[in-house]
Amino acid sequence: MSGTGPALRILIADDQALHREMVRRAVSEALSPRPVEIVEAADGKEALAALQTGVEVAFLDVRMPGLTGLQVLAKIRDGPVHSTTPIVMVSSSMDPRDLDEAARYGVSAYVQKGRYPDFRVQVVDAMMKALKQDPASAVKP
Amino acid sequence: MALFRSIRSKIILGVVALLVLMAVSLTVVATERTEAALEEYIVQTQHARATKIAQDLEGFVQSTHALAAKAVEHPAFIEPIPEAQRGQNGTVPASSESAKREVLRQLVRTGDQFENIVAYDLEGLPYLSYPTVNAWTVAETPPEDGVPRAFILAQLLNQSKQPSFITRGTDPGSWDLVAMVRDAEGRPWAMLVFHARLDALAPVLPQGDLGAAEKALVMDDQGTVLASSSGYTPGDDLRSQFSSLSRAPGGTDLVTLGGKEHLASRVAADGTAWSVVLSIERAVAFAAVDEILRSTVLISLVALVVGVTLSLVLGHDVGVPVKRLIAGAERVTAGEYGTQVRVSTRDELSDLAGAFNSMSARLLEENQRLIRYQETLEDTVAERTSELTEKNDELEAFVYAASHDLRTPIISLDWLMRELADAIPKDHRDANIERALQRMETNIEGMDQLISDLLELSRIGRTEGDPTAVSLSEIVGAVIEELGPRLRERGVTLDADMASLPTVRADARRMHQVFLNLIENGIKYGRDEGAHMWIRAQPIGDPQRPVKWRIEVADNGPGIPEAERDRIFMLFQRASDPLGRDIQGTGVGLALVRKIIRAYGGDVRVRQAPDGGALFSITLPSLHAPRQRAARPVASRASELDVRQTAPGGSYA
Numbered sequence: 001m002s003g004t005g006p007a008l009r010i011l012i013a014d015d016q017a018l019h020r021e022m023v024r025r026a027v028s029e030a031l032s033p034r035p036v037e038i039v040e041a042a043d044g045k046e047a048l049a050a051l052q053t054g055v056e057v058a059f060l061d062v063r064m065p066g067l068t069g070l071q072v073l074a075k076i077r078d079g080p081v082h083s084t085t086p087i088v089m090v091s092s093s094m095d096p097r098d099l100d101e102a103a104r105y106g107v108s109a110y111v112q113k114g115r116y117p118d119f120r121v122q123v124v125d126a127m128m129k130a131l132k133q134d135p136a137s138a139v140k141p
Numbered sequence: 142m143a144l145f146r147s148i149r150s151k152i153i154l155g156v157v158a159l160l161v162l163m164a165v166s167l168t169v170v171a172t173e174r175t176e177a178a179l180e181e182y183i184v185q186t187q188h189a190r191a192t193k194i195a196q197d198l199e200g201f202v203q204s205t206h207a208l209a210a211k212a213v214e215h216p217a218f219i220e221p222i223p224e225a226q227r228g229q230n231g232t233v234p235a236s237s238e239s240a241k242r243e244v245l246r247q248l249v250r251t252g253d254q255f256e257n258i259v260a261y262d263l264e265g266l267p268y269l270s271y272p273t274v275n276a277w278t279v280a281e282t283p284p285e286d287g288v289p290r291a292f293i294l295a296q297l298l299n300q301s302k303q304p305s306f307i308t309r310g311t312d313p314g315s316w317d318l319v320a321m322v323r324d325a326e327g328r329p330w331a332m333l334v335f336h337a338r339l340d341a342l343a344p345v346l347p348q349g350d351l352g353a354a355e356k357a358l359v360m361d362d363q364g365t366v367l368a369s370s371s372g373y374t375p376g377d378d379l380r381s382q383f384s385s386l387s388r389a390p391g392g393t394d395l396v397t398l399g400g401k402e403h404l405a406s407r408v409a410a411d412g413t414a415w416s417v418v419l420s421i422e423r424a425v426a427f428a429a430v431d432e433i434l435r436s437t438v439l440i441s442l443v444a445l446v447v448g449v450t451l452s453l454v455l456g457h458d459v460g461v462p463v464k465r466l467i468a469g470a471e472r473v474t475a476g477e478y479g480t481q482v483r484v485s486t487r488d489e490l491s492d493l494a495g496a497f498n499s500m501s502a503r504l505l506e507e508n509q510r511l512i513r514y515q516e517t518l519e520d521t522v523a524e525r526t527s528e529l530t531e532k533n534d535e536l537e538a539f540v541y542a543a544s545h546d547l548r549t550p551i552i553s554l555d556w557l558m559r560e561l562a563d564a565i566p567k568d569h570r571d572a573n574i575e576r577a578l579q580r581m582e583t584n585i586e587g588m589d590q591l592i593s594d595l596l597e598l599s600r601i602g603r604t605e606g607d608p609t610a611v612s613l614s615e616i617v618g619a620v621i622e623e624l625g626p627r628l629r630e631r632g633v634t635l636d637a638d639m640a641s642l643p644t645v646r647a648d649a650r651r652m653h654q655v656f657l658n659l660i661e662n663g664i665k666y667g668r669d670e671g672a673h674m675w676i677r678a679q680p681i682g683d684p685q686r687p688v689k690w691r692i693e694v695a696d697n698g699p700g701i702p703e704a705e706r707d708r709i710f711m712l713f714q715r716a717s718d719p720l721g722r723d724i725q726g727t728g729v730g731l732a733l734v735r736k737i738i739r740a741y742g743g744d745v746r747v748r749q750a751p752d753g754g755a756l757f758s759i760t761l762p763s764l765h766a767p768r769q770r771a772a773r774p775v776a777s778r779a780s781e782l783d784v785r786q787t788a789p790g791g792s793y794a
Contacts, residue, residue, distance in 0.1 A: 018553045021560075092548055113548070115555040115589055 007035040011058035013047035013072070014090065015065055022116060023059050023090065026123035044072045051076055051083055057130045059111070062091045062098050070101055077105040086130035088123075149453075149460030156452035157445070164441030171437045175430045183404060183426050184393045190347070191357075191392075191408040191419040197345045198359060198410040198417060202307065205254065209305045209320035209335060212258075215244045245270070245333075254341035260322070261332045263299075265292025294319050295332045307413065314339055314367055314375025339375045342368035345417075354422035356398070362414040372399065383407065383418060395423065462490040466497060479505030541599040544592045551592060555585045587725065594729035597654065598712070601736045606648030608741070610764060613656075613692065614642040616649065617676060620656040624664070631664050631672060638677035643690045645761045651737045658730040659694045659757055665724050666716065666755065667698035680763075687763050689743070695756040706747050710735040742766075 008031060012023045024038050039055060041047035044067020051058060051072070060069035067075075069089060076083040086108040091098060094112050102110070109126035113119065245258045259270040266289070294308065298321050305320035315337060322331035346357045351370050358369035364380030366373045373379070382396050386407040393406045398420060405420035462484040469482035480501050484494035558581045565574060600606075617637055621628070628635060645652075663674045674696045680687030699719035701709060708714045713728040738745045743761035750756035 016549070016553070018556050022552075022556050092552075093545055113552050115552060115585070116559055119552075 007037040008057070009037045009039060009055045011039045011041060011047065011050045011055040011060075011085075013041040013044070013050070013059065013064065013069065014061035015042055015063075016061075017042075019061065019090075019113065022113075022119060023123065026116075026120045027059070027127065029120060030124040030127045044068060047072050048075060051085060055085055057086050057088065057108075057127065059088045059090050059126075062089055062095075062102070070098060073102060073105045073107070088126045088130055148463055149456030152456045152459060153449065153452040156448050156455070160441075160445050160448040164438075164444060168434065168437045168441060172430060172434045175433045176427060179427060179430055180404070183421065184391070184406060187404070187406040187419045187421065188391070188393065188408065190350075191406045191417045194345060194347060194357060194359075194419065195408040195410040195417040198342070198415060199412055201342070201345050202410065202413050202415075205307070205318055205335075205337075206305050206320075209318050209333065212244055212333060213304070213320050213322045254337055255335045256338045258333055258335045259291075261291040261295065261334060263295045263329065263332065265289040265295050265332075267291065291332065291334065294334065298332055299329065309361060309363070309365070310336060312339070312376065314365055314377070316341075316361070316367060340368070342375075346370045352421065352425070354425035356403070356418075356420045358418050359410075359415055360418060362416075367415065386418065396420065458486050458488075459490065462486060462494060466490075466494060469497060469501070473501055473504060478508045537599050537602055540595050541603075544595040544599070547588070547592050548596075551585060551588050555589070558582060558585060587727070591727040591729060594727055594733055597651075598729060598733050598736060601651065601733070601740055605740070606651050608646050608648050610644050611647050611649045611652055612642070612644045613652065613678070614639040616652045617642060617656050620653060620660055623657065624660055627661075627664055631667070632670070633664055633667060633672040633674060635660070636673070636675040638675070641678040642676075642692065643678055643680075643761075644764055645690065645741070646764055647737075647741045647761070651740075655734045655737050655759070656694070658734050662726075662730060663694065663696040663698070663755070665726065666701075666718060667696045671697075673697045681760065686765065688766055689760050689762055692759045692761065693756055694759075695750040696754040697750065697752045698754040700749055700753050701747055701755045703749075709747065710745070 010027055012020050012027070014020045014023065020040050020042075024040075027038070028036055039050045039053070041050050044064050047058070047060060047064075047069070048067065060072055062069045073087055073089070076085065076087075087102075087106075088109045088111055089099070089102045089107050090111050090113060092113045094110065099110060108130040111119070111122040111126050114122075245260070257270055259267050261267050290311070294317075297308070298306065298319050305318055307316055307318050309315070310317045317337065318333075318335040320333045320335070321329045322333055323329050342359050345359065346368055348370060351357055356370055356372050358373055358379075359367045360379060360383065361367055364378055364383055366375050366377040366379055368375060369377070382398060383405070385394050385396065386392060386405055389407075391406075392408060393404070396403050396405045398405075402423040403420040404423050404426055405418055407416050407418045409416040465482050465484060469480050472480040478501065481498045482494045482501075484491040558578070562578050565578075570578070618639065621635060621637065660674065660676075664672070667674065674694070676692070676694050678690050678692040680689075681691055682688040701716045702719065705714075705716050709716045710731045712732040714732075715724075715726050715728045718724050735745050738759055738761065741761060743759060745757060745759045747755055747757050
């Protein structure tokens with residue numbers, strides 16, 4: 001990523017704090033030296049609320065208690081509060097069914113949770129896609 | 142030969158042969174015996190009759206002699222005619238002549254067997270005869286030496302000392318009685334020759350007594366017929382025909398007369414040179430025997446027919462049941478268990494049929510039991526298999542779920558480890574801390590790898606991946622590149638015959654996994670020094686269009702013990718290192734390899750490499766082989782199953 005500029009507001013939604021930390025660090029490293037403002041959400045409800053405050057990119061964990069990442073995605077794309085925010089789906093299993101469903105609503109990238117080194121690479125990749133891409137278009141992994 | 146193939150024909154032939162033998166021997170014996178008996182009878186009777194006739198003949202001869210004696214004792218003849226009165230040409234003085242003539246006349250009349258009687262003097266000159274005949278004719282033409290027959294006769298008579306004798310006549314078949322005439326002093330002075338009529342002896346023969354084919358005749362010692370009942374006339378020369386009779390024992394023999402065989406008996410009349418021959422046509426005589434023969438043959442034929450019929454019936458009685466039993470047995474052999482045979486004769490064959498039927502029914506019973514048992518067995522096997530498959534599925538599901546769930550804490554652990562590492566600045570880390578961190582990382586990496594492998598393993602079972610035509614040479618190339626550092630690190634030389642590697646239909650990522658695992662194994666278990674590996678492929682079948690490919694990955698390490706070569710492909714089973722090194726591994730790699738390969742219709746095995754190391758041999762269908770869906774083991778027939786018992790937490794293939 002080039003240059004500094006205003007802080008990029010990024011939502012990280014995951015029920016596990018550790019995982020949120022991983023994403024946070026990966027994103028920071030990916031965007032560095034550009035300042036980032038991380039908004040964290042521990043479940044779908046918080047994620048939805050955070051999205052409504054406006055973010056540049058959102059990392060949504062597919063599986064979350066209460067509202068799942070997929071449901072959140074559905075809500076912001078189809079729901080009353082329409083949002084074209086670029087979304088990156090974070091999945092542990094990379095289950096094709098989840099990914100297909102996500103693709104219907106337009107997702108910029110998919111990232112598989114794994115050990116950090118590999119994870120970081122994916123996140124960098126995903127960020128690039130998310131920031132470049134037309135957020136409303138669907139993409140398949 | 143085929144004729145003896147059936148019991149029936151054996152019986153028939155046997156009986157027929159027996160009957161024929163009996164009939165023939167019966168006929169032969171009967172005929173022979175009868176013939177012999179008949180012949181004996183005929184001969185005896187014939188002989189007796191001939192003897193009787195001969196006796197009659199003897200009587201006749203005697204009476205003829207007596208007649209002659211009477212003549213010559215007649216006073217009329219006692220008185221000799223003086224020589225002077227005897228003239229030529231048989232003329233005699235009338236006075237004595239008439240008396241003597243009268244005697245002769247009476248004799249002729251009385252005897253009825255003389256044609257004429259001629260008186261001769263001792264010089265053989267005739268002088269008297271009755272009836273009057275030309276004496277010279279009677280006396281015969283003088284022979285060349287000029288001695289008249291009568292003279293000879295007179296001489297003979299004189300010499301014989303007999304009052305009379307009988308001699309052959311001048312005509313064939315005739316005979317003469319010659320008697321000496323003596324005077325009162327007993328001095329012979331004349332000879333009387335009685336010329337018998339040709340039929341003189343006829344009365345002797347029993348005309349009415351003879352059968353149609355019988356002949357009776359009287360003949361002299363030279364075979365000349367003197368009298369005959371039929372067929373011959375006096376004078377016939379039968380010497381040749383009857384010569385054998387004189388030699389034959391008992392005076393009986395077979396002679397041929399008139400082209401027909403006759404049985405003849407000859408009896409000599411005592412006191413004469415004559416014999417009586419009685420003959421009967423053999424054919425006629427033995428007509429009775431022929432009759433017997435015919436009867437015997439007829440009876441034999443009847444017996445034969447009866448016998449054949451009987452044996453046919455027998456044969457039927459035996460043959461048909463036997464045939465039915467054979468047919469029944471064949472049907473049972475062909476699989477028609479329970480076949481019943483019907484035999485209605487009430488003998489051992491029907492018993493046999495009964496036993497056969499019981500046996501057959503029992504066979505059916507047992508077979509059905511067997512079938513039911515087999516079905517039960519198959520059901521049991523199917524049940525077991527489905528249980529196993531279910532367990533298998535459960536296990537796979539569990540592995541998947543567990544592996545999946547385990548990922549999260551691993552990720553967390555990994556992250557925390559990094560945070561910990563970050564928390565301790567490098568210059569504050571002593572060797573222990575450093576080592577500890579290292580080992581933490583290694584272990585976490587190991588767990589992560591294991592989880593990935595397990596997840597991959599379960600994924601193989603659940604999806605086909607994305608099979609395309611993949612070039613194995615490309616895949617192997619990529620793997621070699623990826624493992625480059627590790628190969629170099631361990632000093633492993635790798636020879637890959639890229640040109641030989643085929644293109645197959647498979648998921649590229651999975652094939653990558655396969656070769657990654659195999660080569661990694663080769664590195665891990667290979668030699669510590671001078672390790673070498675090679676990879677090559679061979680077509681199986683027609684090199685131009687092979688059905689399958691064999692891809693080999695081999696190393697020159699210590700190899701895998703024979704006992705483990707099957708086991709290592711099972712989950713969580715790892716080979717022991719013959720060199721005793723502590724080699725890290727998850728025990729999933731080879732299970733994964735086999736699962737992937739089998740999913741694409743191939744298989745993988747390991748054997749010893751030529752240089753002692755491990756040689757992994759992968760077979761895969763070629764691109765143009767018919768597509769096969771890799772089937773999960775589905776229970777069909779017991780014999781086709783290859784299911785291993787699932788040990789607790791153990792392997793599944």
